[in-house]
Amino acid sequence: MLPVNPERFLADLHMLRSFGAAGVGKGVVRPAYSDADIAARAWLAERMREAGLAVHVDPVGSVFGLAEGRSLLMGSHSDSQPEGGWLDGALGVIAALEVARSSVEAGGPAVSVVSFEDEEGRFGVTTGSAVWSGNLPLAKADGLTDRDGVTFADARARMPGRSEGFVDPSRFSGFLEMHIEQGPVLDREGEAIGVVDAIVGIRDMKITFVGEQNHAGTTPMQGRRDAFQALSRFNTLIAERFANVVTPATVWTIGHVALHPNASSIVPGKVTFSMQWRDGDADRLKRMEAIIRETAEEVAAKRGFDLSFGPMLGLEPVDMDARLRGALESAAVAEVPGRWRSMPSGALHDATNVSKLMPVAMLFVPSIGGISHAFGEDTDEADLVTGLNVLARAVDALG
Amino acid sequence: MLPVNPERFLADLHMLRSFGAAGVGKGVVRPAYSDADIAARAWLAERMREAGLAVHVDPVGSVFGLAEGRSLLMGSHSDSQPEGGWLDGALGVIAALEVARSSVEAGGPAVSVVSFEDEEGRFGVTTGSAVWSGNLPLAKADGLTDRDGVTFADARARMPGRSEGFVDPSRFSGFLEMHIEQGPVLDREGEAIGVVDAIVGIRDMKITFVGEQNHAGTTPMQGRRDAFQALSRFNTLIAERFANVVTPATVWTIGHVALHPNASSIVPGKVTFSMQWRDGDADRLKRMEAIIRETAEEVAAKRGFDLSFGPMLGLEPVDMDARLRGALESAAVAEVPGRWRSMPSGALHDATNVSKLMPVAMLFVPSIGGISHAFGEDTDEADLVTGLNVLARAVDALG
Numbered sequence: 001m002l003p004v005n006p007e008r009f010l011a012d013l014h015m016l017r018s019f020g021a022a023g024v025g026k027g028v029v030r031p032a033y034s035d036a037d038i039a040a041r042a043w044l045a046e047r048m049r050e051a052g053l054a055v056h057v058d059p060v061g062s063v064f065g066l067a068e069g070r071s072l073l074m075g076s077h078s079d080s081q082p083e084g085g086w087l088d089g090a091l092g093v094i095a096a097l098e099v100a101r102s103s104v105e106a107g108g109p110a111v112s113v114v115s116f117e118d119e120e121g122r123f124g125v126t127t128g129s130a131v132w133s134g135n136l137p138l139a140k141a142d143g144l145t146d147r148d149g150v151t152f153a154d155a156r157a158r159m160p161g162r163s164e165g166f167v168d169p170s171r172f173s174g175f176l177e178m179h180i181e182q183g184p185v186l187d188r189e190g191e192a193i194g195v196v197d198a199i200v201g202i203r204d205m206k207i208t209f210v211g212e213q214n215h216a217g218t219t220p221m222q223g224r225r226d227a228f229q230a231l232s233r234f235n236t237l238i239a240e241r242f243a244n245v246v247t248p249a250t251v252w253t254i255g256h257v258a259l260h261p262n263a264s265s266i267v268p269g270k271v272t273f274s275m276q277w278r279d280g281d282a283d284r285l286k287r288m289e290a291i292i293r294e295t296a297e298e299v300a301a302k303r304g305f306d307l308s309f310g311p312m313l314g315l316e317p318v319d320m321d322a323r324l325r326g327a328l329e330s331a332a333v334a335e336v337p338g339r340w341r342s343m344p345s346g347a348l349h350d351a352t353n354v355s356k357l358m359p360v361a362m363l364f365v366p367s368i369g370g371i372s373h374a375f376g377e378d379t380d381e382a383d384l385v386t387g388l389n390v391l392a393r394a395v396d397a398l399g
Numbered sequence: 400m401l402p403v404n405p406e407r408f409l410a411d412l413h414m415l416r417s418f419g420a421a422g423v424g425k426g427v428v429r430p431a432y433s434d435a436d437i438a439a440r441a442w443l444a445e446r447m448r449e450a451g452l453a454v455h456v457d458p459v460g461s462v463f464g465l466a467e468g469r470s471l472l473m474g475s476h477s478d479s480q481p482e483g484g485w486l487d488g489a490l491g492v493i494a495a496l497e498v499a500r501s502s503v504e505a506g507g508p509a510v511s512v513v514s515f516e517d518e519e520g521r522f523g524v525t526t527g528s529a530v531w532s533g534n535l536p537l538a539k540a541d542g543l544t545d546r547d548g549v550t551f552a553d554a555r556a557r558m559p560g561r562s563e564g565f566v567d568p569s570r571f572s573g574f575l576e577m578h579i580e581q582g583p584v585l586d587r588e589g590e591a592i593g594v595v596d597a598i599v600g601i602r603d604m605k606i607t608f609v610g611e612q613n614h615a616g617t618t619p620m621q622g623r624r625d626a627f628q629a630l631s632r633f634n635t636l637i638a639e640r641f642a643n644v645v646t647p648a649t650v651w652t653i654g655h656v657a658l659h660p661n662a663s664s665i666v667p668g669k670v671t672f673s674m675q676w677r678d679g680d681a682d683r684l685k686r687m688e689a690i691i692r693e694t695a696e697e698v699a700a701k702r703g704f705d706l707s708f709g710p711m712l713g714l715e716p717v718d719m720d721a722r723l724r725g726a727l728e729s730a731a732v733a734e735v736p737g738r739w740r741s742m743p744s745g746a747l748h749d750a751t752n753v754s755k756l757m758p759v760a761m762l763f764v765p766s767i768g769g770i771s772h773a774f775g776e777d778t779d780e781a782d783l784v785t786g787l788n789v790l791a792r793a794v795d796a797l798g
Contacts, residue, residue: 003584183617200616204663216652217677218582228653235631253615254627256663257656264603264655264673274663280618346616370618
């Protein structure tokens with residue numbers, strides 16, 4: 001196994017959180033292209049150089065530390081949410097740096113490092129890796145604006161030292177990303193490592209029931225076409241019908257509800273709500289979609305509601321590469337036997353985009369209490385080091 | 400029976416809708432203290448004078464046409480919703496005028512007429528009759544503002560010819576109000592008259608469930624404390640539990656829902672929603688409240704939600720006076736045998752306030768399609784005349 005240095009790894013991780021430190025717990029405020037993000041990337045580039053890697057800042061500000069010749073790529077992102085945790089993204093970048101650095105020192109396999117830009121979506125969604133992978137054309141990305149109306153084109157122009165070209169993906173044999181779980185499973189089960197089997201696919205659409213707006217005093221219950229009641233009935237029925245289709249890892253959410261006119265003395269005539277569901281299996285996503293559409297139609301037909309479905313936004317599930325994943329599993333067995341699991345990633349990651357270019361695999365460490373995207377996000381340092389060791393062992397084995 | 404004149408009654412009703420005519424169907428735009436409302440009240444006062452009544456415009460702009468000595472009071476309101484129908488309120492005022500006028504002509508019982516101001520609540524709720532009845536002190540009303548920030552004090556100052564004092568309620572033996580149903584029952588059943596047995600009581604409160612806001616991808620269904628799911632479960636359970644308590648006239652409504660943060664990718668951590676219920680029986684309102692509180696507590700306890708109840712707004716049910724109501728029923732039997740019903744009023748009316756001062760009763764005529772508070776509000780003219788005849792017959796019988 002590569003002789004990684006846990007103290008150096010943790011010291012760099014804590015150093016990175018000094019850029020944009022929130023002053024609340026270990027939290028950071030380091031959104032893409034902020035002064036803190038730009039400074040952190042400059043520091044990171046210097047660390048890459050010190051490790052013997054060639055720095056390449058691509059046109060959108062993703063920072064690569066390139067090993068010579070064909071190499072394995074490792075990393076994640078160092079930008080944060082507007083109120084973010086110290087580990088989300090940063091952990092994967094610094095772990096990659098430590099593995100690459102150790103490998104150079106020990107004459108091990110060639111490892112390159114990357115910190116993608118704007119994974120947290122100040123502009124798009126996983127913007128830096130989306131542009132690199134071709135999922136999002138640069139010209140289109142340049143037109144995106146943040147909440148304050150700043151364009152992506154103007155924001156990326158702030159990043160110093162950018163190259164004119166993108167890194168050729170064919171120089172990489174595959175991509176490994178370590179990340180915090182951002183969910184409660186490993187922490188709750190007392191496990192140290194999750195080897196990701198798939199990044200789940202997402203389906204998201206708006207559904208609208210239009211009934212009849214009426215006076216809440218003079219309209220008998222029997223004649224009502226109350227849009228909230230249609231929503232509640234739909235919600236109850238899909239939960240019953242999903243029961244035979246889903247696994248414990250499947251999730252679905254009604255997170256957005258807009259009632260009209262939304263007044264306590266008026267029977268609501270219209271509701272538009274979001275229906276989002278995620279699973280690692282594309283067939284299951286499709287079966288769930290059929291249940292959703294049939295149930296909504298049944299609820300609408302029964303009481304004479306008009307029904308409409310918005311456009312369905314979809315991201316396909318991404319299976320992890322068998323060879324890379326196998327190396328992570330073997331390393332987990334060696335490091336923490338009986339204290340790891342195979343699990344899907346319910347969240348999107350840069351690896352989703354990178355899978356268009358090369359084989360990918362991912363590793364999770366626990367999130368205490370499942371908390372992320374908040375200043376309170378944290379992981380026991382022993383678990384961070386375990387993650388580093390599993391990565392190092394897998395890279396060694398992959399050669 | 401008093402020799403009412405249907406043509407004159409309908410002509411006055413159509414004349415009244417020329418004040419603030421919307422130009423859409425028969426709709427009117429005549430909110431309280433608007434130029435159209437002030438002009439309509441001036442016209443109405445003149446009509447009262449012509450009928451031999453003494454006009455008294457009270458400090459808030461309610462227009463009384465007073466018979467000499469002790470009399471029965473009849474009427475409703477002539478202000479409208481911002482987009483209102485031609486009959487809501489206006490019908491009861493013009494029918495009262497026609498009955499009083501005919502009674503003067505025929506030497507019948509003494510009948511006074513009133514058009515209360517701001518029944519539609521540009522400022523408060525049934526403001527004019529609320530002030531007269533003492534339910535709302537004038538000093539408090541004066542501080543109320545409309546949506547544009549205009550105070551009630553400034554608005555009522557616009558009304559010309561106001562007296563300094565209020566009419567002494569002890570000069571009236573009782574109050575009769577005819578109104579459109581504003582609901583679908585009479586129209587659907589092909590009936591001409593509803594004799595109101597009670598104006599329902601209203602209970603209205605906000606309920607809040609606080610669960611846990613989480614990532615919609617990484618949080619397994621099993622560990623979620625999803626506030627929308629709590630709301631949906633609560634809604635389903637109360638419908639089941641109300642079944643043994645309610646009558647076909649009981650209504651309840653969840654008309655306002657505020658999810659937080661209301662985003663499709665976030666498990667909602669908080670929901671505040673309105674729970675409103677109405678019934679003519681105060682005991683039933685209380686039994687429903689107990690079910691609501693117990694069910695919310697049960698749902699909250701089961702999955703660890705924090706639960707809070709906002710202040711409960713309540714209006715007590717108002718029973719109609721037995722003697723006045725009996726007179727209306729006898730008149731309905733004589734005019735439209737088998738085509739009338741006893742029914743509650745699901746909406747508030749000026750009669751609710753006036754019941755503090757004297758015995759009250761109410762009569763409904765059908766609303767086509769149950770439509771009101773909209774330009775499309777209408778009633779067959781034959782039904783309007785039937786309502787007039789029932790009123791006239793009842794007044795004659797009451798002596």
